[in-house]
Structure formats: structure tokens, C-alpha cells
Amino acid sequence: MQNTPFTNKHISLGAKMAEFAGFNMPISYSGINDEHAAVRTNAGIFDVSHMGEFIIKGENALDLIQSVTTNDASKLTAGKAQYSCLPNNEGGIIDDLIVYCLEENKAYMLVVNSSNIEKDWNWISSHNTKNAEMHNVSNKTCLLAIQGPNATKILQPLTDIDIMNLKYYTFVKGTFAGVDNVLISATGYTGSGGVEIYFEDSDGAADKIWDKIFEIGSPQGLKPIGLGARDTLRLEMGYCLYGNDIDDTTSPLEAGLGWITKFTKEFTARNIFEKEKADGVPQKLVGLEMVEKGIPRHDYEIKDHMGAIIGKVTSGTQSPSLSKAIAMGYVNTAYSAIDMQVYIKVRDKLLIAKVVKMPFE
DSSP states (O other): OBOOTTHHHHHHTTOEEEEETTEEEEEESSOHHHHHHHHHHSOEEEEOTTSEEEEEESTTHHHHHHHHOSSOGGGOOTTBEEEEEEEOTTSOEEEEEEEEEEETTTEEEEEEOGGGHHHHHHHHHHTOTTOOEEEEOGGGEEEEEEESTTHHHHHGGGOSSOGGGOOTTBEEEEEETTEEEEEEESOOSSSSOEEEEEEEOOTTHHHHHHHHHHHHHGGGTOEEOOHHHHHHHHHHHTOOOBTTTBOTTOOTTTTTOGGGOOOSSOOTTHHHHHHHHHHOOSEEEEEEEESSSOOOOTTOEEEOTTSOEEEEEEEEEEETTTTEEEEEEEEEGGGOSTTOEEEEEETTEEEEEEEEOSSOO
């Protein structure tokens, strides 16, 4: 297993560690429900340094990004970011990612999922026919997500940058906790606000930033958060997890990601998505709330009132904030309307659930 620069910090804090995407990662510290509540009500810090980062530069950088992603990166100006995905030739999703515009038309950072770093790199490289400059900086880039309604207020004394008024999906570069060239981004995977900070671990920067954040944050209730609470937080918001809710076989239109699929440019599988948009998709990713008592889990069957399989659960949990069982799953489009009653097979019982809007409430 690979370690992040913060692995020993997690162990010293008593984290329950486990393998995730080839990395030794903290799953929980004080418990998932406690950590979840900390992010929803105050602030928490996640080590997500396992994520991948690619720098794409040069006069052909934007052309390359445009050709392999569904969203329209030409809309980005320096300091702005966008959510997007990499489609394959069959109309499935190779990965979802965030595109950061470092310099308009000239320099971009792509942030990809840790389990897909090699796959994404190879795919993008295979389409780099005009020789845009590409750098895989994943191994030397640290990423911390400080999330929650009080996150920026807690962090503000560590920088001269006005991070409290940073607009959603924008970013700035500057000095943070005495470390230069830190990228601070108003993005995250929790729906509770906050920032993500990217920096290179040179001259002890990782230890310095981690320690400064805890020095200022601990007295204000900031807590370390593991991947367990990261998953329950994102699920409450209806955010997709690659490998669960989206993968190489699911279309962005099936996954409710039509809003990042722009037909203003040419890109991989565009003709497939245009046909799907015109004809409709056979299945849709929906939010599900249990009506009867039971917790839906990944791969549980979804059935109709006659017992016929109409889909499957992709993510499910007992929601810590809402105190009810929730899930995401694909169902035949005919069963995707809000308030539609369906049945989820939990162990050997068919339990009633209903289709609901996301984010869950």
C-alpha cells in the first residue's frame, strides 16, 4: 500500500486505517456519525492526497481537454473550475473529474479519482495527437479538504487571501500557513461548504500545513474526518462515487449528468449522447428513501410490485443527518418518477422504498 504524507498523522490520532485505491487511508477516527456531524455543523479535515492531478499545458492544451471531456472547458477563465467527465467510445464514463483553469487556453489541472490515475492518463495520452505538454504530478501533490460551515472562518487567519468570500468552483493561489504557491479551491464533496487545498510536499510543507490547521482549528472544534464519513456526506447530497454510481458502462445522461454534457463542441461519444438525449435513456440514476425499515446496500436488487427486477442499488446507508435509510440506484426509466413506489430486496425481504429528489432531505 502507498502512504500519503499524512499517514503517520492519522495513525497517531488513532484512526482506523484500511486500504483504499492502493493507499493506506483513514476510514474513521471518532466514529462515522460523530465525524459526519462535525462537517455538517462545524468543520472537518480530510486527507485526500490519494487523488490524481495532471497538468496539461501549451497552445493545444484546451483542444485536448475539449476532445476528451463532456463539459465545455472553453468557458473557463483563470481561477475557475468545472466538474466534467471522460467518456469512452461506447458512451460510458472512464472517470469523473474537475478541470481547473490555471491560465486561460494555456494551462490546466485535471483532478481525477485515485483508482483511475493510470487509466485516465493512458486515455488522455492516446488522444494527445497535437502534443500538448502533459505532466502527472499526482505523487508530489498533497490535497486536504477542509469542509463545513465554519471551515473558511477557521482557516482565514492562516492566509492573506480572502477565502471566506471565495465563490463556488473558483480558486486562488497564494501563501497559506507560511507555505507559498498553495492552490485554495472553493470545491468539495460534502455539500457543507469549505475549501480544498493543493500544494507540493517540499521542505516539510505537509507537516507544516497540517499542524497549523490543527493548532488553530482544534480549539474551535475542527476534527479529522475519514473516508467513511466522506461517503455518507456525499451520498446525502446525491454526489456520484466512481465505481459505485458511475463507471465504464453508465452514460452521463443515465447518471443525471446531462448538465455537464455540452453539445457545443466535438468530443468522444458525442453522437451516442445526442441520440440518448433525443430518444431517452433506458435507465436512470435516482434517489431512494426506505419506507419500510431496512438499510439498502450496494448491488441490492430493486424490484417492481410483481417482483420483477427493475434495477439495482449503487450506494446506500443510514443517513446520519436525516436518521433514515437512503440510497442511489439505477431503475428502468418507467420507474424513475418522484414518489414512485419500488421494492428493495434487503436480505430475503422485499421492502418498500420510494423515489425521491436529491439531495436528500
